[in-house]
Amino acid sequence: MIEFDEIEKRMLLKLVYYGPALSGKTTNLLRLHDLLERNGRGDLMVLDTKDDRTIFFDLLPFFLETPGGLKIKIKVYTVPGQVKHDATRKAVLQRADGVAFIADSQLAEAANNVESFSNLEKNLAIVGLDIENLPLVIQFNKRDLQNIIPEADIKRVWEPTGIPVFTASALQGWGVIETFSRLAELTYRNIDKRYGLKNNYGLDSETFLQKLTRKTEGTGYI
Amino acid sequence: MEKSKTESQKIEYIVGTEKGLKDLLSETEVMLLLKGVVKAGAASAVITDAKDRVLWSNGNMQDDSPYIETGPVYLEGELVGRIKVYGEDRSKSYLKNLTGLLLDTINMIIHTNLKRMLTTEAHTTIVNQSYEELLETNRKLSLSEGQYRELAESLERKVQERTEELRRAHARMLQQEKMASVGQLAAGVAHEINNPLGFISSNINTLKRYIERFREMVDFYHALLSGGEIADKVRGLAQQKQKDLKIDFIVSDADELIKQSLDGAERVKKIVSDLKGFSHIDEGEEAVVDINTEIDRTLNVLSHEIPKGAEIIKDYHDLPGFVCNPALICQVFLNIILNALQARTGTLKLVISTDIRHNNIMIKFSDNGKGIPDNIKNRIFEPFYTTKDVGKGTGMGLTVAYEVITAYGGTIEVESQPGEGATFIILLPAKRL
Numbered sequence: 001m002i003e004f005d006e007i008e009k010r011m012l013l014k015l016v017y018y019g020p021a022l023s024g025k026t027t028n029l030l031r032l033h034d035l036l037e038r039n040g041r042g043d044l045m046v047l048d049t050k051d052d053r054t055i056f057f058d059l060l061p062f063f064l065e066t067p068g069g070l071k072i073k074i075k076v077y078t079v080p081g082q083v084k085h086d087a088t089r090k091a092v093l094q095r096a097d098g099v100a101f102i103a104d105s106q107l108a109e110a111a112n113n114v115e116s117f118s119n120l121e122k123n124l125a126i127v128g129l130d131i132e133n134l135p136l137v138i139q140f141n142k143r144d145l146q147n148i149i150p151e152a153d154i155k156r157v158w159e160p161t162g163i164p165v166f167t168a169s170a171l172q173g174w175g176v177i178e179t180f181s182r183l184a185e186l187t188y189r190n191i192d193k194r195y196g197l198k199n200n201y202g203l204d205s206e207t208f209l210q211k212l213t214r215k216t217e218g219t220g221y222i
Numbered sequence: 223m224e225k226s227k228t229e230s231q232k233i234e235y236i237v238g239t240e241k242g243l244k245d246l247l248s249e250t251e252v253m254l255l256l257k258g259v260v261k262a263g264a265a266s267a268v269i270t271d272a273k274d275r276v277l278w279s280n281g282n283m284q285d286d287s288p289y290i291e292t293g294p295v296y297l298e299g300e301l302v303g304r305i306k307v308y309g310e311d312r313s314k315s316y317l318k319n320l321t322g323l324l325l326d327t328i329n330m331i332i333h334t335n336l337k338r339m340l341t342t343e344a345h346t347t348i349v350n351q352s353y354e355e356l357l358e359t360n361r362k363l364s365l366s367e368g369q370y371r372e373l374a375e376s377l378e379r380k381v382q383e384r385t386e387e388l389r390r391a392h393a394r395m396l397q398q399e400k401m402a403s404v405g406q407l408a409a410g411v412a413h414e415i416n417n418p419l420g421f422i423s424s425n426i427n428t429l430k431r432y433i434e435r436f437r438e439m440v441d442f443y444h445a446l447l448s449g450g451e452i453a454d455k456v457r458g459l460a461q462q463k464q465k466d467l468k469i470d471f472i473v474s475d476a477d478e479l480i481k482q483s484l485d486g487a488e489r490v491k492k493i494v495s496d497l498k499g500f501s502h503i504d505e506g507e508e509a510v511v512d513i514n515t516e517i518d519r520t521l522n523v524l525s526h527e528i529p530k531g532a533e534i535i536k537d538y539h540d541l542p543g544f545v546c547n548p549a550l551i552c553q554v555f556l557n558i559i560l561n562a563l564q565a566r567t568g569t570l571k572l573v574i575s576t577d578i579r580h581n582n583i584m585i586k587f588s589d590n591g592k593g594i595p596d597n598i599k600n601r602i603f604e605p606f607y608t609t610k611d612v613g614k615g616t617g618m619g620l621t622v623a624y625e626v627i628t629a630y631g632g633t634i635e636v637e638s639q640p641g642e643g644a645t646f647i648i649l650l651p652a653k654r655l
Contacts, residue, residue, distance in 0.1 A: 012240060042298035043333060047341050056344040061298030073240075073298060087348045087355070 004195060013074045013191070015183060016093055019102035020109065020116035021053070021081035024141040027170040028102060029060045029078055032180055035173060037214040040064055054080040057092050064211045068201030074184075074212070081116065089119070094127045098135035098187040100179055105140045105148035105167070135186030137164045139179040144169040177213055184212050239343070243271060243295065243303050246335045247328070249278070256280035259324055264317060265308040267324065269295070272302050281308070291317045293325040297332060393600075412494045419494065423487045430480045437473050510543040511551065513583060513650075514576055520555040527563060529570065537575035541583050542652050550626045557619035558587050558646050565591030565644070581652050582632075588645040594638040602636065 004011045017025040026046070033044040042061035049055060062074040079089040093099075101120060103113040124131050140154055151167060158165040164182050168175020188197065188208045197203045252269060257280050259267040266281025288311045295303040305324055309317045447457050464470070521534065528534070544551075562572050566589065573588040594602060598609070603624040627634045631651045638644035 040299055042296065042300075045333075045337055045340065047337065047344065056341060056348075059340065063299035071300070073300060075298070087352045088344065091344065091347045091351060 009070045011070060011072045011191070011195075013072065013097045013187060014095055015074060015076045015098045015100065015187065016096045017076065017078040017100050017102055018089070018093070018116070018120050019079075019081055020104055020112040021083070023081060023102045023104040023109070023113075023116075024170040025078040025081065025102045026054055026058050028100075028139070028141070028168075028176050028179070029058050029076060031170050031173050031176045032076070033060055035177060035215055036212075037216050040211060040214065053082065054078060055085065056080065056088055062212055064208075066197070066201040066203035066207075068203065070197070070201040070203065072203075076180075083115075083119075086119070086123070090123050090127060093120075093123050093129070096127075096129060096134070097190070098183050099124075099137075100183050101136065101138045102170075103138060103140050105142045106145055107147050107149055110149065133190075135183060135190055137166065137179055137183045137186065139166045139168050139175065141168050141170050141175075143167045143175070144172050177215070181209055181213050184209055241297070241336065241339065243269075243277060243297065243332075246297070246332050246339070247278075251331055252278045252328075253280060255324060255327060259307060259320055262320055263309065263313060264320060265310070267308070268306045269328070270304050270306065272304075274304070277303065283308075289314060289317065291321040293321050295325070295328060295332070297336075415490065415494050419487060419490055423484070423491070426480060426483050426487065430484075433476050433480065437476075440469060440473060508545055508547050510545050511548050513541050513544055513551070513585060514538045516548060516551055517555050517574060517576070517585070520552045520559060523552075524556065524559060524563075527560070529563075532566075532570035533572070535571070535573045537573065539575075539577045541576055541578065544583060544650060544652075546630055554623040554626045554648075557623045561619060561646075562587060562589035562591060562644075565589060565593075567592050578652065579649070582649040583652055585648040585650070586645055588643060590643040593640040593642050594636060594644050595640050599636060599638065603634075 017028055019025050029044060033041070040063055042063065045059040045061075047054075047056040047058065057080065058078040060076045062076070063071070064074075065071050077092050079085075079092045099120065101117060103109075103117075121131055124134065138158060140149070142148065154165060154167070164186075166175050166179045166182070168179060170176050185205060188205050192198055192205070197208070198205075247269075256267040256269070256278060260281040264281060266279060266283050268279040268283075269277045271277055289309050291307045291309075291314075293305050294301050295305060305321065305328060307317050307321045307324065443460070446452065447460050517536075517538075521528075559572070563570065568590075571590040573586070575584075575586045575588075577584050603620050624634055627648055627650070633649045635647050636644055637647065
């Protein structure tokens with residue numbers, strides 16, 4: 001749910017990385033932090049973790065200003081994936097403007113993906129968000145591992161739903177920006193429809209994406 | 223960051239509320255640093271917001287300070303303020319390093335404080351949310367516990383109700399069984415009585431004719447005796463004999479005796495026919511009748527029985543047609559109305575109402591008579607039970623009513639308080655199968 005202050009010309013967006021435990025949500029954010037230019041984004045805020053497991057959430061903020069003087073802050077959150085932290089997931093999911101679902105490609109994790117996705121559907125309903133109208137992308141992470149679900153199977157299952165699906169290895173750094181860009185693009189489309197970002201503030205989709213995903217000079221994939 | 227004053231756009235985030243520099247830096251922390259910078263050799267040190275408004279400052283603020291070193295303060299990627307360090311031109315490189323140090327320290331404090339605040343916020347939110355969820359769960363549990371308790375309580379009540387219902391049904395069944403055997407007996411007795419009753423009536427009628435003839439003969443003798451050709455002695459003897467034998471009285475009394483005998487026979491016949499009616503209620507032609515019309519018809523038949531000044535109040539509602547033997551249903555109404563007429567203590571007031579109640583036709587007769595005492599309430603439908611003087615009632619009226627109504631799948635009940643009249647309530651199924 002976009003927070004928009006017309007007088008101060010400020011807009012606050014919230015994107016949430018959802019998914020089962022250990023599917024690489026924090027790694028996605030870490031990678032975004034490393035790959036994207038420092039100008040226009042804040043530091044990655046990793047709230048207290050225990051044994052490298054997220055308890056509360058991680059937060060990567062972005063900030064950009066349009067030619068029309070509109071200031072847009074985009075906060076990208078991760079949720080804790082462990083089942084027991086459902087209350088935290090609900091709190092973080094509140095008022096989200098877009099969701100990236102990070103699935104674990106390992107065959108052994110298939111059931112956890114399904115369970116987590118149902119949990120997402122359930123919690124979206126609880127916090128009053130409509131999954132049909134919410135920008136949503138799916139990333140099958142950990143493509144660098146063995147014993148993973150074949151890409152053909154992913155396509156067969158997800159293509160009919162119309163939800164954009166990406167494959168990635170957050171560890172190796174590929175597929176991460178693509179996932180984020182698409183989520184940002186869908187989110188832009190939603191806000192533009194409501195607030196006329198292009199007409200009123202001179203911000204088109206390309207500029208929006210370009211400002212958000214400027215890569216650090218000389219940084220390639222690891 | 224300052225929030226807009228417009229309420230419509232103001233949205234409270236549950237987690238991750240926007241923070242400004244003033245929220246993230248405390249006076250104590252900042253002033254300690256600024257004082258430190260001044261102590262280290264700067265003329266003054268200032269922190270401004272993004273629009274160059276001074277938030278905190280320390281040292282000797284002079285407009286003509288010769289040298290300014292500045293550095294931007296970022297919060298979540300957004301420029302939110304600047305630090306400015308004033309000093310002598312000759313300490314330029316020293317001040318530059320000092321400014322760098324101050325900037326790093328401020329950024330570190332901002333980061334640490336933001337992290338602490340977010341953690342606290344998340345923690346508080348989640349604890350509150352979990353607490354509210356627990357409260358809600360508790361509320362739901364209490365509610366369902368309440369429902370179960372209510373169910374348990376009402377179960378007991380329902381068992382009692384059902385037990386009472388069964389008890390009544392059992393009593394009714396016994397009553398019906400009794401009625402049935404009495405009915406068979408009555409039918410047999412009625413048949414047996416009818417034959418001798420037939421010749422008794424017929425013989426009395428014949429006897430009546432014979433006595434007419436005897437009287438004619440006696441009258442003839444009278445006429446002869448009063449003539450002149452008969453010897454006085456014979457006349458005297460005949461007159462004496464007539465007197466001794468009380469012939470005059472016998473002649474006049476015979477009529478009365480025969481009339482009473484014929485009346486008695488007629489009454490026996492009536493009782494027998496009632497008995498037959500009561501044991502053969504399934505005979506006769508059935509038709510669709512309007513109960514309201516049938517009640518009116520019964521009242522018309524009774525019109526000569528209803529005393530002057532009696533008040534009959536009709537409260538009829540439209541009723542569906544009812545399939546029955548019209549004569550029998552009229553008999554029921556007749557018996558109940560007669561009962562009311564006979565039970566009256568002063569001026570009769572009879573309220574007759576009809577209505578539809580839960581798919582039943584409901585007919586109520588409320589009188590203002592002497593009512594029915596509790597101890598005989600359950601006996602009034604028994605055959606031959608009567609409170610009237612011997613010879614006045616057969617004790618069959620309400621029995622017939624009961625049998626007719628139950629044969630049509632209905633019920634008849636009486637509500638009464640002694641001295642306050644009685645109400646007969648008849649329920650007939652609107653759709654008889």
